[in-house]
Amino acid sequence: MSDTHLVKILSTGAYLPGDPLDNAALEKLGGPLPDDVLAGIQVKTRHWMVDPATGEHLTTTSRMAESAARQALDRAGLEPGDVDLLVVSTASPEHLLPNVATTVQHYLGLERCAAIEVRAGCAGAVQALDIARRQLADGTARTALVIGSESISPLLAPIYLGKDPQSVRMRDRLTLYTFGDGAGAVLLRAEPTGEAAGVQGEFAFVNDCMGGLRKPGMQIIGGGTDVAQAEQHRRKRLLEMKIDVPGTSTFGPKVFVTAIHDLLRRSGWSLDEVDALVLPEGNAEYFSSEFEEAGLSAADYETLQGRIVENLTEVGATGSAAVPLSLDAGWVSGRIRPGQRLFLLGIEASRYVYTGLSVTWHAQAPRAA
Structure with missing residues (x-):
């Protein structure tokens, strides 16, 4: 339909x-x-x-x-x-x-x-x-x-x-x-609208998990059903976050580059046509320094530098809140404006999931509170 x-x-x-x-x-x-x-x-x-x-x-x-x-x-x-x-x-x-x-x-x-x-x-x-x-x-x-x-x-x-x-x-x-x-x-x-509303690039969606056979990049252990509750209580911490720092720093950029290429293909847009890339952690050195090695050309990397919208410095890594918080910061600051083409991109280290959505922005900047 x-x-x-x-x-x-x-x-x-x-x-x-x-x-x-x-x-x-x-x-x-x-x-x-x-x-x-x-x-x-x-x-x-x-x-x-x-x-x-x-x-x-x-x-x-x-x-x-x-x-x-x-x-x-x-x-x-x-x-x-x-x-x-x-x-x-x-x-x-x-x-x-x-x-x-x-x-x-x-x-x-x-x-x-x-x-x-x-x-x-x-x-x-x-x-x-x-x-x-x-x-x-x-x-x-x-x-x-x-x-x-x-x-x-x-x-x-x-x-x-x-x-x-x-x-x-x-x-x-x-x-x-x-x-x-x-x-x-x-x-x-x-x-x-009374007629088909979809156009190429408008709300194009990509989603993939690239780590199905890899060690998880991030785990939160405890509070689930992996072992008996009595055994969970014997652990050093009832809930614990474990991060594979070497794995995320080397494989994470590959996930990002794959996601960008996938979203460009799906949306039909060229990188030059993307006005803003909402990518939490996109400028973090441990992440971005590996982009070119992962398959992003030097020219495309330079193009992205002026287009990434993120607020990692002010709020840290915030999981599910990261993309909407970055989007809000970009809109409120005037960085994101009506008529612009946006990529919203989330990269998750748990099993190296990426998800992306292309959006044409319509909303006027909010009035000051």
Whole structure:
């Protein structure tokens, strides 16, 4: 069946918990990182949903999602009751059930709406956007909120709480300094056209997992059903994040280059026609320095440098929230403007998943609060 509705992004919203936590404050908690390592990850501040001093939770994944959603609705002049589809991506829900989208639905005061959870990290928000735009395009729903929300700091605080900062292992410090929490929302609406609405390049979607036979680049272990609960409680940490730093730094760029080529082919656009590439972590030295070796020409690499939209320095790596937070920052700052062609690209290290969506931007910049 041909799409008969034109789908547009109306607005975005963002929420970052607490005050910015800078590197000097983090050094007092978990010890220092060498200057060259700090320069490589490029994160200067991040926001945590826990109290850094005590580990106490100050908010939740769903509450952050609610706040980002309400900002997106306010900017578009809509009410929660206008929403008939919620798609929420996270790797850090409060509970295994009910799904996090239904919890956000509850907080927004919606008695009824479609509510879908995507359990994913960095790639999830773009997957969620595609799920929503397909249901809007075929008339299943009219107004959708897509939200990426992540609470990573609860995994980080146990690394240093109750310990001498100098005793924290260097690889754990790298994790501490890299990640942050937050939520980003994207509001979409469909209008009937009476005829096929799809055009080449508009909402072209790509999605692939390149690491099916590889060691995971990232794992969060604990709280699942891998072993008996009694055995889980005997582990050093009930929940633990493990990162294959050598693997992600060498294979991650290959995933990125493959994703870019795939999205260019699928959209029919040339790289010169892409005005902005929303790519969280796109300028991080440990990631971008390997692009050319992974198959991106020097000329294409130079073309990308002026087009990458990201806010890693201010918020850190934020999982499912990364793409919508970067998109929001680009739109609010005026970097993303009506008529521009965008690539939204998420790269997830867990099993080396990439997901991308091409978008033609329509929304005018939001009025200052």
